[in-house]
Amino acid sequence: MSTATVILALVLGFGAGMLSGLFGVGGGILFVPTLALVVGLSQLDAQATSLAAMIPVVVFGAWQQHRAGNVRWKAGIAVGAASVLGVVGGAALATSLDEELLRSLFAALLLLVAAQLLWSTRSP
Amino acid sequence: MPPTRSVLLLAGVGVAAGFLSALFGVGGGVIVVPALVLLLRFDSKSATATSLAAIGITAIAGTFSFSLFDHVHWDSAALVGLPALAGSIAGVQLQERISSKALTRLFALFIVAVAVILFLE
Numbered sequence: 069m070s071t072a073t074v075i076l077a078l079v080l081g082f083g084a085g086m087l088s089g090l091f092g093v094g095g096g097i098l099f100v101p102t103l104a105l106v107v108g109l110s111q112l113d114a115q116a117t118s119l120a121a122m123i124p125v126v127v128f129g130a131w132q133q134h135r136a137g138n139v140r141w142k143a144g145i146a147v148g149a150a151s152v153l154g155v156v157g158g159a160a161l162a163t164s165l166d167e168e169l170l171r172s173l174f175a176a177l178l179l180l181v182a183a184q185l186l187w188s189t190r191s192p
Numbered sequence: 193m194p195p196t197r198s199v200l201l202l203a204g205v206g207v208a209a210g211f212l213s214a215l216f217g218v219g220g221g222v223i224v225v226p227a228l229v230l231l232l233r234f235d236s237k238s239a240t241a242t243s244l245a246a247i248g249i250t251a252i253a254g255t256f257s258f259s260l261f262d263h264v265h266w267d268s269a270a271l272v273g274l275p276a277l278a279g280s281i282a283g284v285q286l287q288e289r290i291s292s293k294a295l296t297r298l299f300a301l302f303i304v305a306v307a308v309i310l311f312l313e
Contacts, residue, residue: 077271085276089283091299092225092240094247095276096218101306105313107268115217116258117265119251121273122219125280126251130244132284138241143232146199147206147224147242148249154210155250159257162215171310177216178307184222185300189293 069107076106085125095122097181100174111171112162201231206246214254219247 069077084098096118103114103121133139162170205227209220221243228239258264 074271077268078275081272081275082279082282084272085279085281086283086286087279087299088276089280089285090287091283091296092221092287094219094221095273095280096213096216097303098306099272099276100217101310102272103265103268105309107265107271109265109268113263113265116255116263117269118217119213119254119258120264120266120269121276122251123248123255124273124277126219126244126248128277129280130241130248133241133244136241138238139245140234140238140242141245143198143202143228143234144242144245145249146202147209147228147246150203150206151210151213151220151246151250152253154207154212155214155253155257156210158211158214158216159254161211163261163263171313174216175307175310177218178303178310181222182300182303182307185296185303189296189300 073106073108077102080106081121088125091185093181093185095125097178104171111167111174115162115170115174198232201227205231206250209246210250210253213247213250214257217254219243220250221247 080098080102084095084102087093087098088095099118099121100114103109103117104111109117130139205224209223212218212223213220224243224246225239228234228242229236234242255264
């Protein structure tokens with residue numbers, strides 16, 4: 069990895085974190101493109117690495133929300149525990165798909181997220 | 193709502209979020225937050241907070257699954273994840289001061305641009 073790549077990745081990582089705090093969307097939708105396009109990981113490895121990269125942000129955010137008294141833990145643990153089942157299925161599918169198809173599907177997911185953001189700004 | 197029905201709904205939301213998360217390398221909040229609000233009548237603040245707690249478990253499980261097959265690049269994860277932690281703290285501070293529809297729309301357009309680049313790549 070060149071010095072320029074490292075610096076760009078650090079800056080984009082900071083930017084992804086900032087945008088996730090600002091707009092309430094997860095860091096993942098920004099980590100994946102950074103890891104794929106800037107760091108040069110394959111689509112699958114970028115997605116897998118994105119999950120690891122979001123752990124510090126998510127754990128810290130959850131801790132802060134817990135201190136503010138906003139987390140309903142029983143529900144959170146129920147959703148989180150059930151998600152492990154989904155993770156197994158999703159990981160199996162992701163590893164079996166063609167890289168290009170996976171990247172196109174991810175890009176389609178980005179369009180959905182953009183649509184959801186635009187929808188959230190509609191006038192009441 | 194009867195407790196059994198709530199538990200089943202929560203479990204269904206969790207399975208769907210975990211599947212999306214592992215398939216795309218995202219947290220799954222895009223499913224969990226609206227589901228908690230619409231199906232379980234959470235207010236948006238506790239939905240966002242509870243979603244973060246759930247995603248913590250999801251992201252750890254996903255990372256573990258993919259690391260078994262050597263798909264996780266730990267150095268790259270630290271390279272973007274650690275500055276992101278600092279960035280998210282700054283973002284939350286900023287959000288308390290600015291909250292504009294124009295900015296959200298601009299961000300949505302930026303995401304569309306990233307999607308187009310990925311399609312073309």
